Amino acid sequence: MIRFVLPFILFILFLVEGTWFQIFVPFSTNQEIVLVPRFLLIAVVLIAIFRGPLTGVIIGAASGLLYDFVYTDLLGIYMFSFGFTAYLSSFTYRTVRVSYIWQLIIILGAILIFEWVTYGLYYMIGYTDILFEEFFRTRLVPSWLLNGGAALLFLYPFRKLFEKLEEYEELQQR
Amino acid sequence: MPHFFSNKRLIILMVSIIVLVALIGFSMRGREAVTWPEKFARDSVGVAQSVFSKPAHFAAGFFGDISDLIHVYEENELLKSRLDEYASLSAQLDSIKQENDTLKDMIDAEESLTDYVMRSALVIHRAPDHWTETIGINKGEQDGIQKDMAVITAEGLIGKIDTTSEFTSTVQLLSDGSRTNRVSAMVSTESDPVYAFIEGWDANREGLMLRKIESNATIKEGQKVMTSGLGGIFPRGLAIGEIVEIEADEYGLTYNALIKPSADFYNIEQVNVIERTSESLDESLKQESDGEKEEEEPVEMKEDDIGGSP
Numbered sequence: 001m002i003r004f005v006l007p008f009i010l011f012i013l014f015l016v017e018g019t020w021f022q023i024f025v026p027f028s029t030n031q032e033i034v035l036v037p038r039f040l041l042i043a044v045v046l047i048a049i050f051r052g053p054l055t056g057v058i059i060g061a062a063s064g065l066l067y068d069f070v071y072t073d074l075l076g077i078y079m080f081s082f083g084f085t086a087y088l089s090s091f092t093y094r095t096v097r098v099s100y101i102w103q104l105i106i107i108l109g110a111i112l113i114f115e116w117v118t119y120g121l122y123y124m125i126g127y128t129d130i131l132f133e134e135f136f137r138t139r140l141v142p143s144w145l146l147n148g149g150a151a152l153l154f155l156y157p158f159r160k161l162f163e164k165l166e167e168y169e170e171l172q173q174r
Numbered sequence: 175m176p177h178f179f180s181n182k183r184l185i186i187l188m189v190s191i192i193v194l195v196a197l198i199g200f201s202m203r204g205r206e207a208v209t210w211p212e213k214f215a216r217d218s219v220g221v222a223q224s225v226f227s228k229p230a231h232f233a234a235g236f237f238g239d240i241s242d243l244i245h246v247y248e249e250n251e252l253l254k255s256r257l258d259e260y261a262s263l264s265a266q267l268d269s270i271k272q273e274n275d276t277l278k279d280m281i282d283a284e285e286s287l288t289d290y291v292m293r294s295a296l297v298i299h300r301a302p303d304h305w306t307e308t309i310g311i312n313k314g315e316q317d318g319i320q321k322d323m324a325v326i327t328a329e330g331l332i333g334k335i336d337t338t339s340e341f342t343s344t345v346q347l348l349s350d351g352s353r354t355n356r357v358s359a360m361v362s363t364e365s366d367p368v369y370a371f372i373e374g375w376d377a378n379r380e381g382l383m384l385r386k387i388e389s390n391a392t393i394k395e396g397q398k399v400m401t402s403g404l405g406g407i408f409p410r411g412l413a414i415g416e417i418v419e420i421e422a423d424e425y426g427l428t429y430n431a432l433i434k435p436s437a438d439f440y441n442i443e444q445v446n447v448i449e450r451t452s453e454s455l456d457e458s459l460k461q462e463s464d465g466e467k468e469e470e471e472p473v474e475m476k477e478d479d480i481g482g483s484p
Contacts, residue, residue: 015219015226018299018310023230023443034304069215070310071301073208073337073344076197080190122305125198128351 013039033142042151045089045110050162053090060086077121085114100155107151115140213339220342223298224312231443289451290409297442307350314341322407324448330413330436349375349439358405361393387429399433409450
């Protein structure tokens with residue numbers, strides 16, 4: 001059963017991004033900023049840190065594919081961005097695993113890379129024509145603040161979860 | 175960082191970029207329908223989204239109710255003042271309806287472009303990255319939803335059906351920036367309606383752009399804009415918004431107008447999907463309208479299979 005915990009949590013986060021967040025934080029162009037929740041990305045990065053690059057990339061690509069299927073008509077953009085970001089942020093060192101500060105820094109870096117890659121791809125195929133400066137002001141900085149805050153809430157429960165998972169796996173190996 | 179970009183990794187990266195380009199190319203090709211894995215994913219996720227969205231809408235509605243309660247007095251005053259106006263308007267409407275029916279009987283017109291059936295649906299998600307403005311609703315092909323049908327809220331038109339799967343569909347909102355996002359619209363003036371296209375969203379000024387208005391048309395700020403029904407799928411007369419600004423386009427040949435949409439694109443809970451009942455006009459009407467073609471201008475050039483309005 002415990003094997004399905006991670007996919008289940010990711011799926012819940014996926015639904016929260018598209019349904020709950022959109023209802024409770026109504027989007028408005030008045031505010032000059034675009035708040036985009038990237039909770040799924042935070043979880044994928046943490047998985048890449050704690051479970052290694054291969055698991056991270058696979059889970060990232062799978063979540064990205066679901067994202068592409070459900071929320072956009074274009075295939076591939078989120079699959080690639082999630083997988084790529086998961087790979088780049090898979091710092092599996094012990095120092096990172098024990099330090100919340102390092103994890104937060106890596107998550108913020110991952111958000112930068114992720115937002116940049118998706119913006120670049122959308123810009124390239126002509127879905128958006130905003131310039132980098134505007135992208136930085138209206139999307140990247142708000143995204144950092146919002147998702148950085150969310151990451152602070154996620155770090156502790158996720159570490160506990162990964163500890164539980166490791167304990168369980170050790171038990172099984174015996 | 176020893177594991178970054180060794181030879182094998184580099185090859186994998188290259189391969190995945192090629193796959194990415196291939197997938198984007200495949201999905202940008204102007205597909206008629208989505209593929210079956212997409213439909214399957216959307217349907218299964220749609221079930222969970224419906225379960226998630228109902229309590230959320232309920233909770234959001236509850237807080238909305240509380241704030242409504244605070245404004246109830248002011249609203250009551252306003253509504254009272256409107257009530258007299260309403261009584262006279264509804265009497266007028268009745269007489270006009272009767273007159274319209276008799277006139278329709280006289281010309282034997284059974285269908286008109288304004289006829290439609292409506293299906294209500296619940297909004298179950300909205301694309302979280304606001305690169306594209308789409309929402310998902312919990313009705314699909316099984317409920318008779320088809321691509322390009324008009325979608326409205328109580329206030330007015332919000333968009334059209336973009337893709338459908340068995341039990342869910344996605345709606346492309348009018349505020350979406352995609353180039354294919356255009357609606358044939360008309361401005362109701364005192365004399366003949368003026369036809370033009372709703373094309374795109376002006377993010378800086380927060381409004382829809384009504385383009386290709388003929389330069390000899392007499393339009394004013396404050397006039398109502400609605401769907402023209404000439405595009406083939408939308409019925410006639412769905413409210414879109416009203417004109418707030420008029421300007422000449424960059425070549426000075428036609429006018430552009432900024433439209434303040436009557437519907438709110440942001441807090442959408444329940445939508446109605448509109449299916450036009452009259453497929454196209456009768457053959458006899460079509461021939462009649464052939465003579466008038468010169469007058470019916472730009473819309474006609476593109477969609478001459480539909481003919482003029484009755």
